[in-house]
Amino acid sequence: MKILVADDSRVMRQIVIRTLRQAGYDDHDIVEAEDGRDAYDKVHAENPDLVLSDWNMPNMSGLECLQALRSAGSAVPFGFVTSEGSAEMRDKASAAGALFLIAKPFTEETFRENLDGVIA
């Protein structure tokens, strides 16, 4: 399986990838994207099985990326990993078609709870 990790922070992308491995998802291919626009392009170029995206990013936010993907007909499984986990944002994420929203700071257990069933 292939997982696309989108975050404008390189450090945070590394922490997300490290947490994926610690949570036991260590045999998947990882593709990185630097912002929502890059993620949108890489979903089409790389055809990932799951997108884990930050919300607040320059050029195109994670929410705008998800909305653009759905408008373009993509049904790629999509979850947010973001520093904002308010009920309002969870509602927005869900309405746009996100499967889950993981709030930072997170643990490997949080990853397992949200990703089990989404990826094998």
Add this chain to the structure above:
Amino acid sequence: MTLAPDAVGRPPQPRPAIPALIDEATVESIAGETWIALVGEDEVLVPIPGDLPEDTLSAWVDVVGPWTGSVVLTTGRQTAADLTRALLGEAAPELLDHEDVADAFGEIANVVGGNVKAAIPGPSTLGLPEVGPAPAVRNPADVCRIEVCWRGQPLVVSVQGALPSLPVPNTQHDNPHQNGASQ
């Protein structure tokens, strides 16, 4: 939408100052959880004040909403570099450049700021993290500040309003960091 008749002509309601919205214990708890999750399981923040060195670096995010201000982390430049190494772990390069430190320290501020935003009344928007000299305190009554130590080094978390104290004409929101505080 029309205003209710009794709302017309009244002076504007006072803006809430941050001490009425969040307390120091909550900020300390948010920062502590962020450290354990991002920096490392054993990386505790000890609530002991200390004197910051002369050469400091700040990372912050802006919150704009019913309360408008910044969540600012300030520590010594060397401590910011140590934090970056702790976050990067094995991926840390031998020589850190400013971009690495700005990225790592900014991301810590982003996570602390996002959780502060979630703890105060909204709706609010969160800006992207910035790193540089700390933004100026505009209103000393609109500050919630904690001093902690990480690995024996002092660090300050300041949740500070971006607007000057009332009464002032309620002008259009301007750049809260116009005093050259960004970058």
